[in-house]
Amino acid sequence: MPPIGDGPTQAWTAELQRSGRVEFPRRREPLLRSTRAAGLFVVLLAVSELPHAVRSGGVLRVVGIVITTVAVVSVGVDCWHLLTRRPVLTVDGSGVRLGRRRFVAWSEIESIAELDGPTSDHTFVVVPNVRKRRLRVGHDHVRNVPAFRFWLGDLLDEHRA
Numbered sequence: 001m002p003p004i005g006d007g008p009t010q011a012w013t014a015e016l017q018r019s020g021r022v023e024f025p026r027r028r029e030p031l032l033r034s035t036r037a038a039g040l041f042v043v044l045l046a047v048s049e050l051p052h053a054v055r056s057g058g059v060l061r062v063v064g065i066v067i068t069t070v071a072v073v074s075v076g077v078d079c080w081h082l083l084t085r086r087p088v089l090t091v092d093g094s095g096v097r098l099g100r101r102r103f104v105a106w107s108e109i110e111s112i113a114e115l116d117g118p119t120s121d122h123t124f125v126v127v128p129n130v131r132k133r134r135l136r137v138g139h140d141h142v143r144n145v146p147a148f149r150f151w152l153g154d155l156l157d158e159h160r161a
Contacts, residue, residue, distance in 0.1 A: 003027060005142040009151045012091075016155075021092035024141040025085035031140075035078040042071045089141040091155065096126055098135050104128040106159035112152055115145065124149045 004011060005024045015022045045068055053064025087099030095105040104126055113125040122145040123138035142148040 008144075009147050012148075012151060016091065021090055024089040024091075026081060026087070026140050027143065028082065028085070031078060031082045031085075035075065035082055038071060038075045038078055042068070042075055045071060089137065091152065096135060096152070098137075102133065102135060104133055104135055106156065108133075109156055112149060112156060115149060122146060126152070 003025065004015060004022060005027050012022050050064050050068055053060045087102075090097040095103060095108070097103040108128045108130065109126060110129050111127045113127055115122045115124050117123050117138070121139060123136055124145065126135040126137065128134065137148065137152075138145055
């Protein structure tokens with residue numbers, strides 16, 4: 001069975017009516033893509049630049065070690081996200097939540113912004129009354145971002161009515 005984020009809007013509506021919430025865990029394909037890219041960057045950096053930077057000493061050594069450390073930590077975080085598939089995007093009767101801390105209630109949503117970015121990587125923003133709590137939604141959680149945006153807009157209209 002495919003993940004809920006890969007399914008059609010009818011599956012999302014049915015799940016919302018059945019359980020009162022729809023959870024969209026992070027999709028594996030975008031995570032694998034970013035993990036592979038970061039891993040390749042770490043390998044290329046370690047093979048080509050790090051030995052020279054360590055031998056030359058001084059500031060270049062520090063910069064090389066810092067960049068390598070950041071790249072390794074990034075790969076570790078991507079691997080953690082790949083295993084846990086978090087943060088989860090949740091849509092329920094109270095609002096839209098991304099992870100544990102980022103939540104926007106239906107009554108606080110001012111609008112749902114237009115699609116942004118290239119066709120292969122569409123995103124949109126759930127714009128609340130409080131600007132600090134904006135939620136950016138993209139291919140990390142759903143495959144068909146335009147359909148999800150319209151589905152979320154329909155839910156917003158229902159909650160406003």
